[in-house]
Amino acid sequence: MRCRKCGQKAVINMRQHRLSLCAAHFQEWLPAQVDRFIKKYKMFNYTDRVLVAVSGGKDSLALWNILAQLGFQTDGLYIDLGIDEGIAYSSRSREVTESFALQRGLPLHITDIKESYGESIPQINERTHRGRSKPCSVCGLVKRHIFNDFAQKNNYDVVVTGHNLDDEAAILLANTLDWSLEFLARGYPVLPAKPGFTKKTKPFCRIYERESAAYAFVSGIAYMESECPFSLDSKQLKYKRILNQWEDDRPGMKLRFYLHYLNALNAGAFPWKQDNAKTLSQHLCPQCGQPTSTGGLCTFCRLFKQP
Amino acid sequence: MRCRKCGQKAVINMRQHRLSLCAAHFQEWLPAQVDRFIKKYKMFNYTDRVLVAVSGGKDSLALWNILAQLGFQTDGLYIDLGIDEGIAYSSRSREVTESFALQRGLPLHITDIKESYGESIPQINERTHRGRSKPCSVCGLVKRHIFNDFAQKNNYDVVVTGHNLDDEAAILLANTLDWSLEFLARGYPVLPAKPGFTKKTKPFCRIYERESAAYAFVSGIAYMESECPFSLDSKQLKYKRILNQWEDDRPGMKLRFYLHYLNALNAGAFPWKQDNAKTLSQHLCPQCGQPTSTGGLCTFCRLFKQP
Numbered sequence: 001m002r003c004r005k006c007g008q009k010a011v012i013n014m015r016q017h018r019l020s021l022c023a024a025h026f027q028e029w030l031p032a033q034v035d036r037f038i039k040k041y042k043m044f045n046y047t048d049r050v051l052v053a054v055s056g057g058k059d060s061l062a063l064w065n066i067l068a069q070l071g072f073q074t075d076g077l078y079i080d081l082g083i084d085e086g087i088a089y090s091s092r093s094r095e096v097t098e099s100f101a102l103q104r105g106l107p108l109h110i111t112d113i114k115e116s117y118g119e120s121i122p123q124i125n126e127r128t129h130r131g132r133s134k135p136c137s138v139c140g141l142v143k144r145h146i147f148n149d150f151a152q153k154n155n156y157d158v159v160v161t162g163h164n165l166d167d168e169a170a171i172l173l174a175n176t177l178d179w180s181l182e183f184l185a186r187g188y189p190v191l192p193a194k195p196g197f198t199k200k201t202k203p204f205c206r207i208y209e210r211e212s213a214a215y216a217f218v219s220g221i222a223y224m225e226s227e228c229p230f231s232l233d234s235k236q237l238k239y240k241r242i243l244n245q246w247e248d249d250r251p252g253m254k255l256r257f258y259l260h261y262l263n264a265l266n267a268g269a270f271p272w273k274q275d276n277a278k279t280l281s282q283h284l285c286p287q288c289g290q291p292t293s294t295g296g297l298c299t300f301c302r303l304f305k306q307p
Numbered sequence: 308m309r310c311r312k313c314g315q316k317a318v319i320n321m322r323q324h325r326l327s328l329c330a331a332h333f334q335e336w337l338p339a340q341v342d343r344f345i346k347k348y349k350m351f352n353y354t355d356r357v358l359v360a361v362s363g364g365k366d367s368l369a370l371w372n373i374l375a376q377l378g379f380q381t382d383g384l385y386i387d388l389g390i391d392e393g394i395a396y397s398s399r400s401r402e403v404t405e406s407f408a409l410q411r412g413l414p415l416h417i418t419d420i421k422e423s424y425g426e427s428i429p430q431i432n433e434r435t436h437r438g439r440s441k442p443c444s445v446c447g448l449v450k451r452h453i454f455n456d457f458a459q460k461n462n463y464d465v466v467v468t469g470h471n472l473d474d475e476a477a478i479l480l481a482n483t484l485d486w487s488l489e490f491l492a493r494g495y496p497v498l499p500a501k502p503g504f505t506k507k508t509k510p511f512c513r514i515y516e517r518e519s520a521a522y523a524f525v526s527g528i529a530y531m532e533s534e535c536p537f538s539l540d541s542k543q544l545k546y547k548r549i550l551n552q553w554e555d556d557r558p559g560m561k562l563r564f565y566l567h568y569l570n571a572l573n574a575g576a577f578p579w580k581q582d583n584a585k586t587l588s589q590h591l592c593p594q595c596g597q598p599t600s601t602g603g604l605c606t607f608c609r610l611f612k613q614p
Contacts (some may be wrong), residue, residue: 177564177567179564179567179568181576256485257485260485263486269486270576
């Protein structure tokens with residue numbers, strides 16, 4: 001297997017693109033792809049202040065590395081979730097992230113949720129019904145709130161997350177099998193800014209997880225390899241496995257599934273729900289000021305409300 | 308496993324409904340379900356003249372049996388496709404259908420496509436590019452045309468087909484993975500009448516293939532068990548296998564997938580495409596008078612046009 005560009009030994013064969021590349025050319029190719037998608041989907045530009053949501057995993061660190069290289073103005077925000085579960089998950093992820101930022105001279109902010117809100121994720125999970133049955137759902141809610149809150153208070157123009165194609169296709173498949181219209185209407189990789197909400201984008205939305213991992217590896221990025229212990233039997237992993245089986249049979253199927261869906265959105269699928277979503281989110285939470293679908297406290301503020 | 312209604316030995320356990328039934332109660336239950344769906348989706352009523360598209364397989368014969376039992380005015384139409392392929396597929400299917408109708412005193416019409424149009428399906432397949440690459444696509448086109456043509460010329464109010472839930476869910480999954488908006492907009496089990504087109508419905512749309520087969524078996528219906536030799540490696544069978552795997556993990560998943568999609572259609576997903584489909588089909592084929600998306604000959608008439 002040879003690099004298509006230079007004929008040297010290839011490190012990755014991307015069947016979906018019919019493309020094999022050596023380490024050096026892959027390190028050129030992937031950032032160029034990301035740059036193309038940032039422009040194509042009008043995610044942000046060089047004058048924007050970009051907040052990168054970093055977890056210490058391969059995707060968010062690879063993304064931060066690429067955005068900084070491409071010359072965007074990026075700061076990182078790491079949220080210490082206080083997850084130990086016998087493998088010091090959060091503290092090790094934090095160390096990895098801190099040393100990544102330090103080595104590259106990139107500004108990193110840290111929010112410790114136990115310090116700021118009085119409870120770690122495992123403590124919230126234990127206290128609440130939702131946390132016991134769906135820990136990933138509570139954790140996602142908390143992270144989305146904090147990233148947006150930090151961006152709002154510090155005047156960032158955009159929040160970016162490291163969600164890759166495998167993440168997006170798995171969520172899309174789950175929402176499609178349920179025909180969850182609310183979610184299907186909001187699956188675009190750019191969520192525009194609105195009162196109380198900073199624009200949010202996913203520059204890796206068309207990058208395979210395998211490409212992101214290979215990039216982190218060949219770029220010598222030390223990242224947290226363990227998955228979060230709470231996520232190990234999540235539904236999302238099940239849908240990823242199904243998609244990987246199909247991808248094996250039909251290389252590029254995962255990407256086509258996602259791109260056809262974006263085309264469907266652009267062609268006007270789910271318009272009523274899209275309008276509805278706009279109308280609904282006119283309400284702002286009276287406590288934190290973030291958008292909410294009702295007139296009362298938002299889900300995050302209700303999570304922490306004293307009984 | 309005991310019948311929920313009488314405690315006798317059950318012949319079928321429907322995990323998706325948490326319901327086990329003996330032969331006698333299953334033979335009551337399934338027609339009552341079908342009757343309920345006919346009314347719920349406003350498919351037809353007792354004064355309508357119903358044309359049943361029969362192939363000799365379990366679904367169409369079980370459907371015809373049930374509709375006749377329920378007191379609807381039904382005639383059958385069998386299309387002899389001229390498929391032999393070493394197993395006398397068409398002639399055996401025809402015999403099975405003729406003896407089913409004869410035993411029950413039900414009126415059966417027969418169209419032999421070689422007699423009427425000069426060529427059998429295998430001959431059309433050999434002659435045309437589309438037939439060589441997608442034999443099921445050509446056969447479906449020919450059957451849809453002939454059923455509609457017969458219904459138009461003989462003043463039927465509605466054409467019914469034996470498509471079951473497994474058929475509908477498999478087609479839906481294929482169209483969803485491709486996000487084929489044209490097809491997703493037209494997946495409702497009732498297609499209304501319009502100029503040149505007789506109303507078309509699918510009373511088995513919520514009946515599992517397994518239920519339909521069990522009904523045919525316990526009702527002593529002799530049906531053609533072999534699948535059409537041309538369909539054996541069709542895409543549809545692949546999607547059916549995938550759905551069956553999921554159904555094993557989550558009983559009822561197939562039905563929920565289909566019902567959530569119907570809800571999505573009713574809630575207004577794909578409205579633009581639905582309007583578009585209505586506008587497009589205002590054209591009528593100048594040769595046969597059936598609706599077509601362009602001003603010229605319809606696909607069926609082009610298939611038989613002399614070069």
